[in-house]
Amino acid sequence: MPIDAARDMAEQNRSRYGLRMYRMRALGLGLGGLCVAAVLWEHGAPPSLWVLLAVNAFLWPHLAYLRVKAHQEEPLQAEFQNLTLDAAMGGFWIAAMHFDALPSMLLAVMLTMDKIIIGGARFARRTLGAMALTCLAASAAWGFAFDPYTSYPVVLACLPFLAIYPMAIGLATHSLSRKARQQKDLLEKMARFDAATGLMNRQQWLHAATAELQRYQRLTRPAVLVLIDIDRFKDINDGYGHTIGDEVVEEFARLLKACLRDTDTGGRYGGDEFGIVMPNTRWEEAIVAAERLRRQVAAYSFSARGLRCTVSIGLSEPHPGIASVSDWINSADGALYRAKAQGRDCIVVGC
The missing domain is CATH 3.30.70.270 (Reverse transcriptase/Diguanylate cyclase domain)
Known part of the structure; x- marks a missing residue:
């Protein structure tokens, strides 16, 4: 493959990667925000928390996507920073919900699962640490409030997140594995064939x-x-x-x-x-x-x-x-x- 064509393919892959992550983040934070909102409603949360939730669930996915587009030379580094911030904010909302059992567990598991898929166990441990530190600091600000009971309305609010997001991750993972196979086939073909003529090298x-x-x-x-x-x-x-x-x-x-x-x-x-x-x-x-x-x-x-x-x-x-x-x-x-x-x-x- 000519160098220019390979460079164009790399740029297209970077653009698609940012768009793919944008869609998954918008879906995950939107569904997760519904879970958090149900708990905040029960707790009579102040307006400042509602504004912060709206920014995190609906504005942040767009800002994160713009950050990746602005760092086209190092999109993975920018995205890893975004994912670390996602995990930290997840820890904040767990503390804000006073550790309500079901939504807290959902946030912790889902935010860790996608980190394992994207960056492996080492990256997941790092983001889990960021989540735990933020959770501890926010919990201290609320006097270490602890109320793990999950009401039936909150359970209902968590069902869309529990049902839809894992399926979306499965579909995205399948798409990535298919593209990885295609890239592997392309690399094998490039290794076997002369780029200029299409004949065997x-x-x-x-x-x-x-x-x-x-x-x-x-x-x-x-x-x-x-x-x-x-x-x-x-x-x-x-x-x-x-x-x-x-x-x-x-x-x-x-x-x-x-x-x-x-x-x-x-x-x-x-x-x-x-x-x-x-x-x-x-x-x-x-x-x-x-x-x-x-x-x-x-x-x-x-x-x-x-x-x-x-x-x-x-x-x-x-x-x-x-x-x-x-x-x-x-x-x-x-x-x-x-x-x-x-x-x-x-x-x-x-x-």
């Missing part, structure tokens, strides 16, 4: 060639290794620039892929050198496919400048004298150089 193509040679050595199953070189590619780079040279490579790769069978393995062996592993194939069959590719390349207009290119091709079948994949490649490479020595734009079969 050198390492993976050599692995495929080694596996096919081993099959020949076990089963005497025929195979052909093909090496292809774009003729006078250096002249293209020197005369037209590397951008045009890159276009020629990419367009040639498209022609090559169009000629591959489902069982063939194409790869980029070097800058302008390509390879094909053709299993269960004799050289007579391979030379027909190679000739078709050679003709298509010669007739093709490369890039917007209408460049004409040719290719030299070397083929090699494994035989008892080939003991390793290096021997097999050297055989095809020798044929390729003989093709160049014969004037290029031709095919030679190695010994």
